[in-house]
Amino acid sequence: MNEHEMTDVLARSADRLEPDVATIVAAATRRGRRSIRRRRIGGAAAVVALVGVVTATVPGWDGGGDRGVDSTTTQPSGSAGPRKLAASDAIRAGLADALPDGDVTDLKVTAYEDGGGVDVSLRFNGDRVELEAERSLPPAYFAEDPGPRPQGCDESAFPEGHGVATIEALRNMTAHDGQSARCLNWVSASRERECVTDADCWDRYYAEFLSGNPCLRTPDLTGCTQLPDGSWLHTGTRDAAGQGTASTADLSTVDRFQVRAEDFGSALSPDQLGELVASDIWFER
Amino acid sequence: MIEPVPPFEEFARARIPHLYRSAWLLTGSREEAEDLVQDTLAKVYVRMHKRLAPRLENPAAYAHTALTRTFLSSRRKRSSTETPYADLPEGAAADHAEAADLRLSLRHALAGLPRVDRAVVVLRYLEDRPVDEVARLLDLSPGAVRNRSMRALARMRERSTR
Numbered sequence: 001m002n003e004h005e006m007t008d009v010l011a012r013s014a015d016r017l018e019p020d021v022a023t024i025v026a027a028a029t030r031r032g033r034r035s036i037r038r039r040r041i042g043g044a045a046a047v048v049a050l051v052g053v054v055t056a057t058v059p060g061w062d063g064g065g066d067r068g069v070d071s072t073t074t075q076p077s078g079s080a081g082p083r084k085l086a087a088s089d090a091i092r093a094g095l096a097d098a099l100p101d102g103d104v105t106d107l108k109v110t111a112y113e114d115g116g117g118v119d120v121s122l123r124f125n126g127d128r129v130e131l132e133a134e135r136s137l138p139p140a141y142f143a144e145d146p147g148p149r150p151q152g153c154d155e156s157a158f159p160e161g162h163g164v165a166t167i168e169a170l171r172n173m174t175a176h177d178g179q180s181a182r183c184l185n186w187v188s189a190s191r192e193r194e195c196v197t198d199a200d201c202w203d204r205y206y207a208e209f210l211s212g213n214p215c216l217r218t219p220d221l222t223g224c225t226q227l228p229d230g231s232w233l234h235t236g237t238r239d240a241a242g243q244g245t246a247s248t249a250d251l252s253t254v255d256r257f258q259v260r261a262e263d264f265g266s267a268l269s270p271d272q273l274g275e276l277v278a279s280d281i282w283f284e285r
Numbered sequence: 286m287i288e289p290v291p292p293f294e295e296f297a298r299a300r301i302p303h304l305y306r307s308a309w310l311l312t313g314s315r316e317e318a319e320d321l322v323q324d325t326l327a328k329v330y331v332r333m334h335k336r337l338a339p340r341l342e343n344p345a346a347y348a349h350t351a352l353t354r355t356f357l358s359s360r361r362k363r364s365s366t367e368t369p370y371a372d373l374p375e376g377a378a379a380d381h382a383e384a385a386d387l388r389l390s391l392r393h394a395l396a397g398l399p400r401v402d403r404a405v406v407v408l409r410y411l412e413d414r415p416v417d418e419v420a421r422l423l424d425l426s427p428g429a430v431r432n433r434s435m436r437a438l439a440r441m442r443e444r445s446t447r
Contacts, residue, residue, distance in 0.1 A: 009391060010411040019305035025297045027323045032330025174342055
């Protein structure tokens, strides 16, 4: 086998391998978000102090009063105080009651290191089911300090405004030389900092980005339901390449918790997953 | 000059087949390959959302580099003296017969190589990277990359003729 033959053999051997693209993208996104979350937890205090309070404007998704800087400062109507996620053992026990009758195996409940979330994986009647519940980070965590304006950086050279379109346009540009790159990054960070202090900008860009719940941006989307406590529930299916269709449910609460569920099969319907994510097993009682 | 960068999901969907191909050759199993690609793309996601860092000029190259480094630094997998090629993908039956046969042979041939040599083979012959770049990536001298390439080819040739 010479070098040319090796190249050919490697290329042909890996031909027709069909990875589960949808699942890999979803899992990578989750891991990436978590990684950002862990990294920013440590250094966020100073940013929180600078940014202040942000209010939400999605209809019915406004818990009232101060919010945004600390997600535990609001709660769904009727609650006595800020909610906390339940301990892993309590969630494990709660799942036994919340799941429909069926065969549950390989149940694993893992709390995030920072205590802000919990991961659950199990098999239900043989299907792989994944769930997670987490407290969203406050907006301030996502707007880092841009620092001093780089020398010679002319902000007017970039699209004006501090809204979603401007920031997305800036984020989607890359500069090839050091000076332009520094300027572009500074302008982008500055606009972003301004965006998180603006409720409308926050909701249109960050709320959906952080939660992954499309109802926060498009409440009238098919599959979106607003629950009596103001939470937004999105249920549906998605193409899980290589694994058929996956059922999904995604809940965003008024106090900025996210609860997600996915069944890679047909054992649990989107509605059943919806009941699961909206149940009270995820929180301390 | 300023050019657009694709959003993460669009980028990931486009690159996964390429990354997965390398990952499968590195790990020899579908499950480990998927895990390796997920780890790699999570790093790309973080990098793409790192607002204050310079924009990624070549996300594809960054992802492939991250894949190799993640593979080599992964402590939860086996040591360099072990061969991870323990399982033939279950899905082989559904594959094209020729590709499946080839994978069987290749899996056998790659099985005896240390992790670094396997990375050299994938980078040099699948990703077609020049010796100097592979050397930089794996923290080896160009001479060591050439030696390892030749040694790997010889060992694979030997195993494939048994």
